[in-house]
Amino acid sequence: MHAVRFFDGAVALEGTLIVRNGVVHLLDDPAPAGAPRLEGLVTGLFTDHHVHLQLIDYKLLPGSRLGAVVDLGADLDWISEVADQLSAHESCPVNVRYAGPFLTAPGGYPSDRTWAPAGSVREIRDAAAADAVVAELADADVSLIKIVAHSEAGPTLVDATFEAIVHRAAAHRIPVIAHAEGPGQAQRAARLGAGRLAHAPFSERLAPEEIAAQAVSTSWISTMAIHEGEAYAIVVDNVRRFVAAGGEVVYGTDMGNGTMPVDLHEAEVDALREAGIEGDDLLTALAPADPLIPGAPLLFLPDDDPNRSRRLTPADLDALTTDPTDPEH
Template sequence: MRTAIFFDREGWREGAVALDDGGRMLLRDEPDPADLPRLDGVIVGGFTDHHVHLQLVEHELLAASRLGRVVDLGGNPGALSVLAEGAPATRVEYAGAFLTPTGGYPSDREWAPAGSVREIENVASSMAHAATAVAEMAEAGASCIKVASNRTAGPVFDDIVLRAIVEAASAVGLPVVAHAEGRGEAQRVARLGVATLAHAPFTERLDDDEIAEQAASVSWISTLAIHGGADLHVALDNVRRFQAAGGRVLYGTDMGNGPTPVDLNALEIAALRDAGLDAPALLRALAPGDPRDPASVLLLLPHRDADPTRARRLTAADLES
């Protein structure tokens, strides 16, 4: 057993970590016994990637990663349910299929797996169909609903249908995450009740009043490292001002969009630092799990303000050295 400093998702606390009879490492929240040696480093729970696509990557690699939780934002709900059941080391949550208008993004994309897109006719009379699609995802085990609102790549839901989706999701206790792309889309979906933007806005610079409105109503999943050039410049500027305005930034990589690692992404961490997130803000964005949970992945950091990319899994050898 070793005493240790750990992050309980709100602040740093004192505890003790030990191996149980089954060889699992368990962290207990208890006073510091003076006669025990101290662990060299601090403990956090496994990090969260809030935007992944597990059907597009070697998802088996999650078992050795530093991710304790991932949220799949667009895939076949049946396949994702199977993946979630077979990933004991990493908690897998998912939205199920993209909800999109007939012919909308990403219905025409070759990368979209079969069953990963649920098209809904974009007319006011489709409100019942929208509720049915939400119910289907909820019954498949979804923890959120994903809406595609990409005006640059095809039709988007009109206000009436999108509002119906948000209301149907709210009725079953699920937040709505939107891929908002194209001029005015980030503001529109926020106004209609979407809880989270799947990507920090990158197609236009929001003015300071719009940033303040966003900070008060929605959270942003970063996905900065998938961009380059002007899109990256715009996204970084938006995130920098959103963070300064008190907005909630969530770490997410769009894993599967290009050659992304099935683990913590150093490029995304670097981009978040470029956007002004200091060590505490970065840790909040990574949303580490509670290390006192027996099912939690335990990570070891050199010290409280260490770069998260320096985290590694805590091992039994750390308690013996």
């Protein structure tokens, strides 16, 4: 038995590590007095709340520090099949939630982008079309619906159509996420009922009253590290003020947008810290899996640092009880 601190998704607690059949298990009871201690923190695998599996080598995920991902734009049939594959992985299942296609205006972003795979975009002409598409997605058991409001890259859905998607999604109890880009679009998406923004706002610094309003009505997916220069300064400032006002920010990278690891993106963790999200709040944003699930993979965080995290193995515990001067070891 080994003593350890563990993060249960909300707070750090005292627990016990044991090894059974070559697998490390976490128990939620404190270890006996005198048990060797693993210094650092243990928790479950992290969640990336914004990925695009069609644009990456998704087969690398089971070996990563991620145990769950949220796909925000893919062909519905393709992502459904891949989600099943990853959830059934024999050594390390990955939980995949997905929205299916981007819902956008006719000719709207990203319908004209060469990187957008066939079937990953649906152009919605009016409220009637919105009803039909949402019903189809609900029948396909999507976890959420993604609307695009990108005014700098083409037409956007009119308010009535945007609201029709939101209302029909609510009738099916499906959350709505919005890609909001361009002046006023983050404010508009929140006003029209999107419960989460796919990107923390980066087009402009939001006014204090808008920050306060969104802090009680929406949550944001971080995706700060995809920006540089003025856009990066804007997004960090917005996130810092949003969190100070009580808003929820969750870790997401927009994996597939440019070069980044199919793993925890350390630059995104650094950006969250720069915006003032530290300690338990940072771990909460990373939404780790329940570490007490029997046999679930565990992460070991030296100095409680997510960026130094690695898969916990029996060798980490053996090192605490093995005498390095013993010639047999």
